[in-house]
Amino acid sequence: MPSPFVSASNLRKTYGDFTALDGVSLTMDRGEVVAVIGASGSGKSTLLRCINYLDPPDSGEVRVDGVRIGFGEGARRDRVLPERDIRRQRAEIGMVFQHFNLFPHFTVLQNLIEAPMAVRGLSRAEATERARDLLNRVGLSGREGAFPAELSGGQQQRVAIARALCMKPRLMLFDEPTSALDPELVGEVIAVMRSLAEEGMTMLVVTHEMDFAAQTASRVAFFDAGKIVETGAPAQVLRNPQHPRTQAFLQRILRSH
Amino acid sequence: MTLDFSTIPEVWPALMKGAGVTIQLTLAVLILATPGGLLVAFLRLAPQPWLRALVLALSWVFRGIPPLLLLFFAFFGLPIMGLTLQPLPAAILAMTTYMSFYFGEIFASGLRSVPPGQAQAAAALGIPAHRTLMRIILPQTIPAALPPYISHATEILKGTALAAAVAVPELSNAAKKIFVVTYRPLEVLIVAAAIYALLDGVLLLLQMFGERWSNRRRAGR
Numbered sequence: 001m002p003s004p005f006v007s008a009s010n011l012r013k014t015y016g017d018f019t020a021l022d023g024v025s026l027t028m029d030r031g032e033v034v035a036v037i038g039a040s041g042s043g044k045s046t047l048l049r050c051i052n053y054l055d056p057p058d059s060g061e062v063r064v065d066g067v068r069i070g071f072g073e074g075a076r077r078d079r080v081l082p083e084r085d086i087r088r089q090r091a092e093i094g095m096v097f098q099h100f101n102l103f104p105h106f107t108v109l110q111n112l113i114e115a116p117m118a119v120r121g122l123s124r125a126e127a128t129e130r131a132r133d134l135l136n137r138v139g140l141s142g143r144e145g146a147f148p149a150e151l152s153g154g155q156q157q158r159v160a161i162a163r164a165l166c167m168k169p170r171l172m173l174f175d176e177p178t179s180a181l182d183p184e185l186v187g188e189v190i191a192v193m194r195s196l197a198e199e200g201m202t203m204l205v206v207t208h209e210m211d212f213a214a215q216t217a218s219r220v221a222f223f224d225a226g227k228i229v230e231t232g233a234p235a236q237v238l239r240n241p242q243h244p245r246t247q248a249f250l251q252r253i254l255r256s257h
Numbered sequence: 258m259t260l261d262f263s264t265i266p267e268v269w270p271a272l273m274k275g276a277g278v279t280i281q282l283t284l285a286v287l288i289l290a291t292p293g294g295l296l297v298a299f300l301r302l303a304p305q306p307w308l309r310a311l312v313l314a315l316s317w318v319f320r321g322i323p324p325l326l327l328l329f330f331a332f333f334g335l336p337i338m339g340l341t342l343q344p345l346p347a348a349i350l351a352m353t354t355y356m357s358f359y360f361g362e363i364f365a366s367g368l369r370s371v372p373p374g375q376a377q378a379a380a381a382l383g384i385p386a387h388r389t390l391m392r393i394i395l396p397q398t399i400p401a402a403l404p405p406y407i408s409h410a411t412e413i414l415k416g417t418a419l420a421a422a423v424a425v426p427e428l429s430n431a432a433k434k435i436f437v438v439t440y441r442p443l444e445v446l447i448v449a450a451a452i453y454a455l456l457d458g459v460l461l462l463l464q465m466f467g468e469r470w471s472n473r474r475r476a477g478r
């Protein structure tokens with residue numbers, strides 16, 4: 001049996017005596033798009049931060065393309081890597097945040113080329129070429145010189161996606177990428193994510209956009225109180241939920257739309 | 258009362274020498290207390306609670322005692338503990354310590370003003386910690402930290418007069434040495450005050466430019 005492209009096994013994470021992740025396991029095939037839904041505070045963001053070790057889990061393990069995140073190989077198999085090495089592993093995993101987190105004192109171009117130059121050792125020219133390509137892909141060519149504050153929220157989030165892609169990640173994590181946007185700007189970001197999915201990017205997407213989950217995700221996972229309580233094809237989980245918590249959550253979402 | 262400035266040309270070189278020491282002392286403290294303040298700021302925000310508490314307590318102590326007392330401690334107290342300093346280095350040490358804690362508070366609140374998402378985004382991209390600090394975090398503290406930083410720098414200039422108490426030959430001390438022999442304190446003090454005002458003016462100009470620049474940055478350009 002081939003091992004999955006991404007596997008998170010039995011992740012636990014506590015903050016004080018609060019359990020944010022209570023034994024979460026999840027696997028993803030290459031090119032799969034998994035949508036994570038669930039109530040506020042259920043641990044969705046914590047799961048993403050544990051997967052790229054921004055926040056190391058208390059126990060459990062994460063593997064991406066066979067590499068165990070946070071740990072070395074061979075003789076160093078059982079030892080937590082120094083932060084410096086973890087950062088290198090993390091560079092393979094792109095992350096997009098709810099509030100974009102662009103660097104406000106950098107131009108769009110600087111935002112994109114900073115990490116490829118610092119981490120991948122690309123020359124400025126190489127990084128710039130790659131950045132222009134990506135800006136073109138997210139529909140923002142010509143805005144290289146703008147500062148984030150000069151862009152709309154939708155544009156900023158597209159820059160943030162391009163910034164993550166500039167590292168040529170193997171996995172992309174999205175944490176409610178459209179939740180901070182005005183409704184009329186959600187579509188442009190979703191469109192970029194869709195085209196990324198069509199190109200075969202492996203994506204784990206925390207979202208409240210049920211249309212995206214229904215149409216683009218290959219699987220939906222429903223989170224409740226630090227656990228995945230239900231997972232399956234979008235049609236199944238969204239239209240015919242089995243777990244009472246999923247049913248209640250979806251009803252609430254439907255009512256509020 | 259008549260003012261007679263005729264002796265000034267004669268004592269001018271001595272005043273200039275004093276002004277030179279004042280400038281030296283100001284710059285030395287500024288140059289040393291700036292990294293000192295950064296160090297204090299990082300320790301104030303360290304992940305270890307005991308370290309944060311320790312530095313907070315030190316900061317409270319050092320900002321609470323009169324700088325003159327610190328100066329006496331550096332000059333008269335340290336020799337008893339085996340470290341004898343000349344007046345100028347003693348003054349630099351005392352003022353640097355004092356100012357490092359002031360700057361530390363300014364820099365710490367500057368660092369706190371940078372949203373945590375910035376460091377998170379840099380970490381998610383794999384950017385090394387030191388580079389994140391130098392290129393992502395610190396530049397974003399400048400708009401908030403620059404104006405109070407410069408206004409404290411003018412405090413350093415005025416504070417250097419205290420060093421006269423341990424016989425540092427700075428401007429105030431030079432003025433005093435002159436008028437005790439010329440018996441014309443008013444004229445010499447007026448000239449010394451004018452020199453201070455001039456030096457302060459340079460710092461005020463810097464402050465003005467700094468504020469204008471940081472307002473522009475805050476406005477998102």
Ligand SMILES: Nc1ncnc2c1ncn2[C@@H]1O[C@H](COP(=O)(O)OP(=O)(O)OP(=O)(O)O)[C@@H](O)[C@H]1O
Nearest residue numbers: 015018019020038039040041042043044045046047
């Ligand atoms: N660094 C932290 N320190 C303490 N508690 C935390 C921390 N991070 C998360 N938590 C807690 O863990 C719980 C889960 O948080 P998380 O952000 O993962 O939820 P979420 O499902 O992403 O919610 P939301 O939809 O509001 O983003 C929350 O109750 C939160 O208060």
Ligand SMILES: [Mg+2]
Nearest residue numbers: 044045046175
């Ligand atoms: Mg969240």
